[in-house]
Amino acid sequence: MQAHNKQAMAGITLAALGVVYGDIGTSPLYTLKECFSPHLGLLPNEANVLGILSLIVWGLILVVSLKYLSFVLRADNRGEGGILTLMALARRAVGSKGWLLAALGLMGGGFFYGEVVITPAVSVLSALEGLEVITPSFKPYVLPIAIAVLVGLFVIQKHGTASVGKLFGPVMMLWFGALAALGVHGIMGNPAVLSALNPAWGMTFMLEHQAVGFLALGSVVLALTGAEALYADMGHFGPKPIRLAWFFYVLPALMLNYFGQGAEILADPAARANPFFHLAPQWALMPMVILSTAATVIASQAVISGVFSLTRQAVQLGYLPRMEITHTSDKEIGQIYIPLVNWGLLFAVIAVVIMFQTSSALAGAYGIAVTGTMVITSILACTVALKQWKWPVWVVAPLLVALLCVDIPLFAANVVKIFAGGWLPLLIGVIAFIMMSTWRQGRKLLMSRLNEMAIPLDGFIENMESYSPDRVQGTAVFLTNSTHGVPHALLHNLKHNKVLHERIVLMTIRSEEVPYIETEKRIEIERLSNSFWRVMAYYGFKETPSVQEVLDLCETQGMQFELMDTSFFLSRETLIQTDRDGLAPWREKLFVWMSRNALRATDFFQIPSNRVVEMGAQVEL
Template sequence: MQAQNKQALAGITLAALGVVYGDIGTSPLYTLKECFSPHLGLAVTPANVLGILSLIVWGLILVVSLKYLSFVLRADNRGEGGILTLMALARRCVGPRGWMLAAIGLMGGGFFYGEVVITPAISVLSAVEGLEVITPAFKPYVLPLALTVLTGLFLIQKHGTASVGKLFGPVMMLWFAALAALGVHGIAGNPAVLAALNPLWGIEFLFSHGAIGFLALGSVVLALTGAEALYADMGHFGARPIRLAWFFYVLPALLLNYFGQGAEILASPEARANPFFHLAPQWALLPLVILSTCATVIASQAVISGVFSLTRQAVQLGYLPRMEITHTSDNEIGQIYIPLINWGLLAAVIMVVIMFQNSSALAGAYGIAVTGTMVITSILVCTVAWRGWHWPLAVVAPLLVALLVIDLPLFLANVVKIFAGGWLPLLIGIGAFILMTTWKQGRHLLMQRLNEMAIPLDGFVENMEAYPPERVQGTAVFLTNSTHGVPHALLHNLKHNKVLHERVVLMTIRAEEVPYIEEDERVEVLQLSGSFWRVMAYYGFKETPDVQQILDLCAAQGMTFELMDTSFFLSRETLIQTEREGMSPWRETLFVWMSRNALRATDFFQIPTNRVVEMGAQVEL
């Protein structure tokens, strides 16, 4: 049994290697290249190289090893991680006063969208640019080849990644082995670079270079991109395999490679143009370009899957309108595909590649979203430690200060890159934040307006039982968000058709701020009167509601449904903008547009279309 457990752990750790560490594992392709790029003007001296290497080494140790793997991974929401998951956890700890935490959590979610647009572009471009090291004659083909690889990546999303996903772990294992081997090759030529393990080199570099040293942090942080993925993917693999893969394989390979690149730059200053590929002997360049392209595709796949997951969470928590969500695997609940997000991302990535042309230009845009999310994570996780784990404030406050002392300089060093391309992820992040907060506030306002118009349910049920209208055979299921008022679809049916079904079921589907709901807790059935029933169904934010599943669970509690004798009634609101207090006119316009383009409830809740009756209602906002 113990041997089987070890074998299972090894398999999960290998899978985590393929998915979790793709982004941070491909950072050596461009990090040192950007640190010594012409825009900083750093001379290739032993002090500068050791200083930069020391900052990278201790960034990996302090941010990834200590902050994320030792601290943040403790903040699991029933085993799940990620910025919106952490936001939900923090809000639950704080209670009704958690609106500020929700706001910064949504900003973190917005930053993630900005990061996802740039990650595939910079990763694939930096890998394909290795062809230029083989011979400058390949330069005209770099951009078209990168666009071809990226387009192919997004085209295969609708088919799922279950089959090719089995290759991710072994390919990334080979990739990290190659990183380590190249690093050892470089270090052998100049072992003195290992002195960068001393943090004093990094501190000395920052203080001796002033503003340039501070700006260099904007390039150093490229080594940390992907740290958030360690937390976001915790639900897929668990914390232990993620930690094992990092400490025993990923971190040593990354450190060796960065040291090797530093040694190569000191030996040949012209290698700073692309130190990663200059580390390799000439015969290994083409295989290395192919391997690095595969690794960057895997890294891109991981963030694409991450944004699908984040979007579903946002939809379930009520921050985005309903969208088409397709499951691409019968076995893995987490493997989903969202067409709208996929094609929107493809268009954005192609635009970004054409706009910036090369990875160095994109590096100016990269970092602000990553570091912004790091700051937000620090605030949220310390809130959870204080209010959720009941750590003393005397411990949490210094811990938060220590985390922000690292995160804020990294963020501010990237803020100054706004005019060099940093405006792009910032714009995407702010845009996503506006969309999410507008939808949330708009839905709240809509519910207020509907409740103002609603008739109290208790009195209505009593009246219907005492003075029943014409009854017809069958069951009518009315989907409603309110548990107190009469559904508008029920009133319209009674008003126009002047009949009630012999059994009336009021069904409310609620999304909880937890990732999953146990099957025995999913459905509650309550009889309101002789012919009126209420069904409450609960889903986690990582689950997709399914009306047929709800009906099956009702049957297990003795309430059976004959589908051919059941009709589903839904309200379809037509929103009318007014000058009443609520939202500003431009946000009302945006909310109305989002509502019109939302997926129909019939499709989202997977209701048989031939059993649905939609009743229209006009609502003044």
């Protein structure tokens, strides 16, 4: 039994290696190259090389090992992680005063969208630029090959990644093994680079270079990109396999490779143009280009899957309009595909590749979104520790200060990159934040306006039972967000058709701030009168609602539905802008546009389209 458990843990750890560590695992392709790029003007001498290596190594230890793996991974929402999950936890712990935490969480989510546009572009380009090390004649082909690889990556998304996903773990295991082997090969030429484990080298470098040292942090942080993925992917694997993979395989491989690259730069200063590929022997260059391309495709796949998951969470939590979500696996609930996001990302990534041309130019844009998310994660995680875990203030306050003492300098060093391309992920993050916050506020305003127009439900039911209009055979299901007012579709049906069905079911589908709801807690049925019933259905933010599933669960509790004898009534609101207090005029326009382009409730809730009746209603915002 114990042997079986160990075997299962080894399998999960291997899978985690393939999904979780793709982004941070491909950072050696470009991190040290950017630290010694011409714009910083650092000489490749011993003090500078060891200083930069020390900053990278201690960044990995402090940010990834201590902050994320030892602290942040504790903040799980029923096993799930990620910035929106952390926001939901913090808001629940604080209560009604959590609007600032919600804003921070949305900004973190927006930053993640910005990061996802840059990650595939910079990773794939940096891998294929190894061809230039083989021979400069390959240079004209790097860009078109990169675009072809990226297009292929996004095209296969609709088929799911279950089949190729089985290769992710073994390929990344081979990748980290190659990183370690190349690193050892370089270290053997100059073992003195291992002295960079002493943090004094990093501190001395920062004291001596000051302004340039501060700017260098903007390149050092490239070694930490992907740290947020450790937390976001916790729900797929659990914290233990993620920690095991990091401490026993990923961290040693990364450290060895960075040390090896440092030794190569000291041996041949010209190697700083691309130290990763210069570290490989001539015979291994082409295999390393192929392996690194495969690794960067896997890293890109991980962040694309992450943005699909984040988008579904945002839809379910009410921060984005309904959109088409397709499940690509019958077995894995987490494997989803969102066409709108996929093709939007492809367009953005290709535009970024064409705009920036090289991985060095893209590296200038990379980092600001990552470090912004790091700062937000520290604040939210410490809020959870204080309010939910009930840690004492004298523990949480110094912890927050210590975390921010690392995060804020890294973020500040990246802010200066704004004019070198950092504006791009920042712009994407701000646009995503505006859209999510506008949708949330717009839906609140819409519900307020609908409630103003609503007739109290209790009195209406009593009236209908006492003075009933003509009744027709069958069941009418009215989908409604409100549990107090009469659904507008019901009023319009009564007004125009002047009839009621024999049985009327008021169905409300609620999204909760937890990832999953147990099947036995999914529905609540309440009989309101002889012919009126209420069905409440609850879904987590990692689940996709299904009316058919709700009907099936109702049958297990004795409430039968004959589908061919059941009609579903939905209210389709036409929104009209007004001068009334509410949203700013430009946000009203944005909300109306998003509403018009939202997926129809019929499709989102998987209601049989031939059983649906939509009743129009005009609402003045």
